[in-house]
Amino acid sequence: MNTLKAESLMSKGSFWFPELLFSSGVQTDRLFYFIFICSCLMFVGIIFVVFYFLKKYKKTQSNQVAELQLTHHHLLELSWTIIPLILVLFVFGWGFKGFLTLSVAPSDAMEIHVVAKKWLWQFEYPNGNKTIGELVVPVHKPIKLIMTSEDVIHSFYLPNFRVKRDVVPNRYTRLWFESKRVGNFQIFCTEFCGDGHSDMLGVLRVLDDKAYVAWEKEVNSGADMPLDQLGEKVYTTKGCITCHSIDGSVKTGPTWKGLFGSVHKLTNGQSVSVEENYIRESITAPQAKVVAGFQPVMPTYSGVLNDREIVAVIEYIKKLK
Ligand code: CUA
Secondary structure, eight states, rough: OOOSSSOOOSSSSSSSSOOOGGGGGHHHHHHHHHHHHHHHHHHHHHHHHHHHHHHHTTTTTOOOOOOOSSOOOHHHHHHHHHHHHHHHHHHHHHHHHHEEEEHSSSTOOEEEEEEEEEEEEEEEESSSSEEEEEEEEETTTTEEEEEEEEEEEOOOOOOOOGGGEOOOOOSSEEEEEOSOEEEEEEEOOOOOTTTTTTGEEEEEEOOOOHHHHHHHHHHTTTSSHHHHHHHHHHHHHHSSSOOOOOOOOOOOSSSTTOOOTEEEEESSOOOOOHHHHHHHHHOOOOSSOOOOOOOTTTOOBTTTTTTHHHHHHHHHHHOOO
């Protein structure tokens, strides 16, 4: 959905995992390998025993009725109860320890608020900056996300960091991570949340300290940009691109190509001609007038875009003839 591309997940990883960038994720990987290897050994063992018994107790001419060889064997029954019990308790203890480490963020973590909605991720930073579809953080700094949803259940997943947590309406869930290096990494939604679920992607942009400070300053300004250019920037960085095309193709929402000056048929049977006020209303109160043939799924951008950005979007749409 974003113009910013994340690095390919499997380019630097192992056969099983993408590159690990969060030191606390080491335990997750080790536990996976432990369970995986145990499962393989058990699989081989069970198959071996099955074939061994097949051979040993094969029905032959001289042995028409299979004899009951064993009725009870204390040692055997105790061992196949106690050994797996020890194994699962060990896995539980190990997993619980990792769960606690991943649940409790260090006290000096930078807190970023996350709002998920169909179908985008919105991030709000300590200094009031907001981004959509792109989470920008400094490197080597613990980041704590405080997440909620405006509609259905979503799930925030960073494969490179081995962290994933549900994002639920009317409550907050938390997650933390810290990046070992700079780069652009994939964010997924991993809870099926409707039509646009597979497009509900994002990019985690990890910057070094200097670049982060510079980004903090420039991100929400755009003050010296011409309106139509700012509009294009808003289109790509604030999530419009997820649902609106600029080439005439139909996505979740109407295309922006040739939009300005056209006449829209609405779901209530009325018609409306597309001019500045209608576009403004569609951005701040998207449900007020819904174009026939589309679902009323657009989230409001009221409070997300400032006045200049709304004007910029209008000017950008005018240019897309
Ligand atoms: Cu949000 Cu899937």
